[in-house]
Amino acid sequence: MPDDLLKLDNQVCFALVTAARNVVGIYRPVLAPLGLTHPQYLVMLALWERAPRSLSDLAAALAMEPATLSPLVKRLESQGLVDRMRRADDERVLDITLTDEGRALRAQAERVPEQIMALTGMSVADLESLRDALAPFAGPRDAPGDR
Numbered sequence: 001m002p003d004d005l006l007k008l009d010n011q012v013c014f015a016l017v018t019a020a021r022n023v024v025g026i027y028r029p030v031l032a033p034l035g036l037t038h039p040q041y042l043v044m045l046a047l048w049e050r051a052p053r054s055l056s057d058l059a060a061a062l063a064m065e066p067a068t069l070s071p072l073v074k075r076l077e078s079q080g081l082v083d084r085m086r087r088a089d090d091e092r093v094l095d096i097t098l099t100d101e102g103r104a105l106r107a108q109a110e111r112v113p114e115q116i117m118a119l120t121g122m123s124v125a126d127l128e129s130l131r132d133a134l135a136p137f138a139g140p141r142d143a144p145g146d147r
Helices: 012-034 038-049 055-061 066-078 100-109 112-120 124-138
Strands: 082-086 094-098
Touching: 012 038, 012 100, 012 112, 038 055, 038 066, 038 094, 038 100, 055 066, 055 094, 066 082, 094 100, 112 124
Parallel strands: none
Antiparallel strands: 082 094
């Protein structure tokens, strides 16, 4: 047991928040040529997995509040990567879909993981192990209001 449980360097929360900030910093120059910020990249990843998606479904997949996600989606729309449209059968639902340009960007994004591995010096196995170790902290990817 550490000699001082309240020492900053002994805190898991501090290690996680610092690591998260540093990881985003590593992604920044890799994503810049794609014209994406890290949060926008996460949105695009979710849409490349499945589109269209409702704003609420997308928010749940990304563990975000819809109100936080909405400006990200609007920015992606202004970049020509996504379209937002109300469902004809239920105008309360906002669907997000990829444009042709958004689908085409996926080919460039396929190089991102390799670049991240090169920058971090980590292998696929290392990254999978780290991801799996962080899984208990990530929690279930349910609707943000359900936590």
